[in-house]
Amino acid sequence: MNRPALSRKIYTKRASFAMVFVFLLFALLAAAFSIYELRAAGLLAREGVDTRGTVVDRSTSTTRRSNGSTSRNYNLVIRFAGPDGAPVQVNQSVSRTLYDSNATGSQIALRYARSHPTTVELTIGQTGRTGTVVAFVAAGFGLATLLSLFVLWRGVSAQRRAALQGERRMAQVTDHKRVGKAGSGRSTFGWNAGTIQGRSTPQRTETLPDIGTQVAVFVDPRSGRGWWEGDF
Structure with a gap:
């Protein structure tokens, strides 16, 4: 089984990454x-x-x-x-x-x-x-920074486990959803792998897989969360 290559996207695509800064x-x-x-x-x-x-x-x-x-x-x-x-x-x-x-x-x-x-x-x-x-x-913002770092660390750890140790499943694309400002050209898609559902990170709208097609997702063995292979 081919494992997805990890990139900085697993950090930068998270809301908690921006909140830390x-x-x-x-x-x-x-x-x-x-x-x-x-x-x-x-x-x-x-x-x-x-x-x-x-x-x-x-x-x-x-x-x-x-x-x-x-x-x-x-x-x-x-x-x-x-x-x-x-x-x-x-x-x-x-x-x-x-x-x-x-x-x-x-x-x-x-x-x-x-x-x-x-x-x-x-x-x-x-x-x-x-x-x-x-x-x-200032102390309150400092505490919020630490909490955001913890959320970021927990999410990244789960996604890394999914990529390195997790089960690969096939999921069906269920919908497309535009995100961001009008005209941004960014959208996400939902997927369903039976007992696990999820959404992709924002992508260029024209690159989204068609609704009803199959995509590969990887599931964290500890938390049970899954990620589309393109989100790594």
Whole structure:
């Protein structure tokens, strides 16, 4: 019996393969932002100078999300005297409540770091709290990365066993199903091998075997799952 040759498709065709990189990217971004915020919080705790500044400008912007919804962003430009008396100007993202309660020209309390005056917080301790929350978010994405790796490892292990040790069966092609965006030209086909059913990974639509034809599948002896020979 000819065994299918294993290729990188057994990794890259899995949804868990993409999820590993997505979750890892978000974990790294969240971790980097958390470290930045916690370092700023430490600097403010050690060198914090409490003062008052003047709101010299206000602005709002709208961000459109990928799902079509929008969110509103609020910013205050604040000017204050630094440690040497020279004016310092910062652009701070704020809540809508803080934005609405501070018109241009109004005075606002703030804390800045003596050695780095542009490191500012308007609510004392908020920088540290934000850093801590984002650290938990980073940990959550890290856990999701590990879970995705486990799912990927388990699926790949089963498919490798099917290719190297599994029984070869003949299955009947039962249907075709288009996947992806319209016009992508990608489809899958379902197959039935009696007690085992499955679907192929996405293929070019014109290369799919006809419905009713026979295809070879290999079955993992441990999990009982099967894969079409073209999916290895």
